[in-house]
Amino acid sequence: MPLTFAAPETDALPLHILAQDGLDDFLKDQSDRVTAWVRASGFAAGIGETLLIPGADGTPELALGGFGTAAQRARGRFPLAAVAASLPSGAYRLASSLPAGDLETECLGWLLTGYAFTEYAGTPRDGATLVAPDGIDAARVEALAAGEALTRDLINTPANDMGPAELEAAARDLATRFGADISVTEGEALLEANFPLIHTVGRASTRAPRLIDMSWGSDGPKLTLVGKGVCFDTGGLNLKPGGSMGIMKKDMGGAATVLGLAQDIMALGLPLQLRVLIPAVENAVAGNAFRPGDILPSRKGLTVEINNTDAEGRLVLADALALADEDKPDLIISMATLTGAARVAVGQDLAPFYVDDDSTATALASAAQRVSDPVWRMPFHNAYEPLIEPGIADLDNAPSGGFAGSITAALFLRRFVTETPYMHFDIYGWSQSSFPARPKGGVGMGARALLEAIPEILKQ
Structure with a gap:
């Protein structure tokens, strides 16, 4: 099922999307035959319910899709995607306006219903396609779907096929497609270029650590995206239990999300100067792995005491953030699958973010609501600063308690950004179950909200 709209000239079946409280009004305008068919079928316009209505020759002449109640829609996202998933294969066109909801966002949900990760098993299903309705920017919606698909594909790919080199290859492919510049610092060269934390975290792996640096655009404000690219996280010498290691292929979800967002920005031609930094490593176990109790230098000059080798993401991000800060862009955004604490706090559906500037937080929260990409502001609570100061070093990577x-x-991350406005996302990057437009597996979080908000934020 393609993540694109059906061609406008496609012979498409009319599709009426109905809220539960609008079904009776719809039937008042229909023939007795149509009304009798709907009543006999038991169709009640619940979210995701569908019904094909046959014409005189027995072939479908129109389709109905349920949009449920306002209360039901408030408990989830993408009700149109639920309809798309239930319809038989074929092309459809919206024959009436949606009862509620943003048309462009709902159409994106329809397209994302077509996503399936079939690289290793299965085949893409031949599902329902939609003719782009009037009043939306179809090219933009298709670009957003492609950016999300890139993020999902990168996260879903198992670590044996998505190590630091493969993540670099994905970034290089993206750079080639959009004419961006890219450079990579790899292996021992990281030490020569003063990225000691990236090197230390990745040195125990047989796959060399690296820093990926991509730039695009020559005019406008400067935006730097930094994504955590831990392609697999064993926990290092503080080895994770097996149950916690099972989905650690997703620990590069921050990198996958910023690459998807970068693709959106470049595909839509946003008027800005974009830089993407990805420290790509595997946190492995070997004789040269870094140890609890080690004190490590950083690019910023701050020393870090290691109290848990499983808190490695903030280490690789620290060097990348220090580099980003040296350029003094207008905004730095980091995205990382950083802590289990964030999941305990807000669950899998919300993308927690940190920022000091209230107007930036307000702009992002408003944008997130508009595009159904929920975020939640968390506090840079200064009173907790002493918790990351161990005394024996400048910083503690894993405070006890x-x-x-x-x-x-x-x-901890904010200590490495001293010259630039900074925003940090502590995302999950994974859907534990399937929901409309979001199958179980890798998923982008916060990227669409950022894409919507960035123009306003960079004007402030």
């Missing part, structure tokens, strides 16, 4: 784990991680 277990309190405020996401906040202390964010405070």
Whole structure:
């Protein structure tokens, strides 16, 4: 099922989307035959319900899709996607306006219903396609679907086929497609270029660590995206239990999300100067792995005491953020699958973010609501700063006690950005179950909200 709209000239079946409280009004305008068919079928316009209505020759002449109640829609996202998933294969066109909801966002949900990760098993299903309705920017919606598909594909690919080199290859492919510049610092060269934390975290793996640096655009404000690219996380010498290691292929979800967002920005031609930095490593176990109790230097000059080798994401991000800060862009955004504490706090559906500027937070929250990409502001709570100061070094990568784990991680990262406005996302990057437009597996979080908000934020 393609993540694109059907051609406008396609012979498409009319599709009426009905809220539960609008079904009776719809039937008042229909023939007795149509009304009798709908009543006999038991169709009640619940979310995701569908019904094909045959014409005189027995072939379908129109289709109905349920949009449920306002209360039901408030408990989920993408009700049109639920309809798309239930319809038989074929092309459809919206024959009436949606009862509620943003048309462009709902159409994106329809396209994302076509996503399936079939690289290793299965085949893409031949599902329902939609003719782009009037009043939406179809090219933009298709670009958003492609950006999300890129993010999902990268996360879903198992670590044996998505190590640092493969993540670099994905970034190089993206750069080639959009004419961006890209450079990579790899292996021992990381030490020569003063990225000691990236090198230290990745040195125990047989797959060399690296820093990916991509740039696009020559005019407009400067935006730098930094994505955590830990392609697999064993926990290092603080080895994770097997149950916690099972989906650690997703620990490069921050990198996957910024690459998807970067694709959106470049495909839509946003008037800005974009830089993408991805520290790509595997946190492995070997004789040269870094140890609990080690004190490590960083690019910023700050020393870090290692109290847990499983808190490695903030280490590789620290060097990348320090590099980003040296350029003094207008905004730095980091995205990372950083802490389990964030999941405990807000669950899998919300993307927690940190920022000091209230107007930036307001702009992002408003944008997130408009595009159904929910985010939640968390505090850079300065009173917790002492928790990341161990005394024996400048910083502690894993404060003891277990309190405020996401906040202390964010405070740790903020220490490496001193010249630039900074925003940090502590995302999950994974859907534990299937929902409309979001199958189980890798998923982007916060990218569409950022894409919507960035123009306003960079004007402030």
